[in-house]
Amino acid sequence: MATERKRRRGRPPKELTPGSSLLAALGAKLRELRKARSLTLVQLSELTGYSCQHLGAIERGAVAPSESVISSCDAGLGAGGVLNGLLPGVIREQAHLRHNSDAARRTGSLQHGPAVDWERLSTASTRPSAVSKAVVEDIEAITAHQRHLYHQLTSAQMLAPVDGHLGLLLSLLDTPSTDSLRLRLASAAGEAAGFAAWIWFDLSDPFKMTYRYRTALSALTEAGDLGLRSYVTAFQAVMAHAAGRFDEAVEYSMAALDMAEHASVGSVTKSWIHAVHATALAHTNDHHGALSELGRAQDMLDRADERRDEWMYDFDQERLLGYRGNCLMEVGRYQAAVAAFERALQGVPATCVRRRAEISVDLAEALVRQGETDEAVRIAKEAVTVFLQRGSLSGVSRVKRLRKRLAAHHHGAAVRDLDGFVRAWRG
Secondary structure: OOOOOOOOOOOOOOOOOHHHOHHHHHHHHHHHHHHHOOOOHHHHHHHHOOOHHHHHHHHOOOOOOOHHHHHHHHHHOOOOOHHHHHHHHHHHHHHHHHHHHHHHHHHOOOOOOOOOOHHHHHHHHHOOOOOOHHHHHHHHHHHHHHHHHOOOOOHHHHHHHHHHHHHHHHHHOOOOOOHHHHHHHHHHHHHHHHHHHHHHHHOOOHHHHHHHHHHHHHHHHHHOOHHHHHHHHHHHHHHHHHOOOHHHHHHHHHHHHHHHHOOOOOHHHHHHHHHHHHHHHHOOOOHHHHHHHHHHHHHHHHHOOOOOOOOOOOOOHHHHHHHHHHHHHHOOOHHHHHHHHHHHHHOOOOOOHHHHHHHHHHHHHHHHHHOOHHHHHHHHHHHHHHHHHHOOHHHHHHHHHHHHHHHHOOOHHHHHHHHHHHHHOOO
């Protein structure tokens, strides 16, 4: 009888000796950053496009990496240039080793006596200094400026500076600082990672979006910043809702509400989270719960004073009307939903083009449900123009869902009209 073969366990990862060479130090840093982000070699391979075997060999210091590999790893891990900064020393070290090897072959002898590693000594000048209060304040100011720039630039334009800023914050968490400054850095890293996740969502990359959210929640847990965690978790509900995972959206929004109740967040933030929860409930057919949550959101906003959480976006009555319109549409009150969306648009400044486009798509869907397809298509054309100009793939996806609804209800002429407009569009 054939005996069952026992499954062999994988070999434990090779112990690294980062002090043995600059190549080994680079590999050790790569592994450290990868593990700090809770990524496997396979996941890093998916992020960078290079094989996990090659990446593993780099971590072990077995092969010298190319500039493109290290650049991809630095960007994928949000390392903020840490890996890129180590590469020149590795290149010089490898060139030095090749030179000595060639010289030994030519003379038939090897160098005697211990060699002085001048390249390693030169890296001492690059060791980071302790993080000061002034540095943290500047970092926080950059985070705030990036939030404002998002409304003026495309997501693709914002991606590099936001991911780079996140990498800088994560690298600063590895440098000496006081406990109080470290907590502020961790909060800033959590906010930046949440912002990066939103941008990756807008660029329709769910894998990188999920990875950034994981980074955000890890940093905010370290910071003990329950209020900002509730905010980021509510955005996870928004993302789940956009992907059609409505039960998951309910779970995220409930968790966000629970955190907000135990944190000192402002009434505006709580109002928004209640509105997010209401919309999630409406899409799971809990119509009574949705309307009740809308009432709580309105009550919170009515009671709000001038205080605002600094990271909270500009949630106001017009934005709440947008959430109200979504809930009313799901409970079948289409005329009331149209009225809510139209009132919301009236209060949105003309400069807030993304926001107007998002509400416009919702208005178009409500009009389709009422049977007013011509007006819906006209509005959808205006919205998709904005999304295409701003590089918002998530916005384009919203228009595609509207098109799918038109097709499902056999509005062939409307579908052809919208398709023809998009084909002819020139940015």
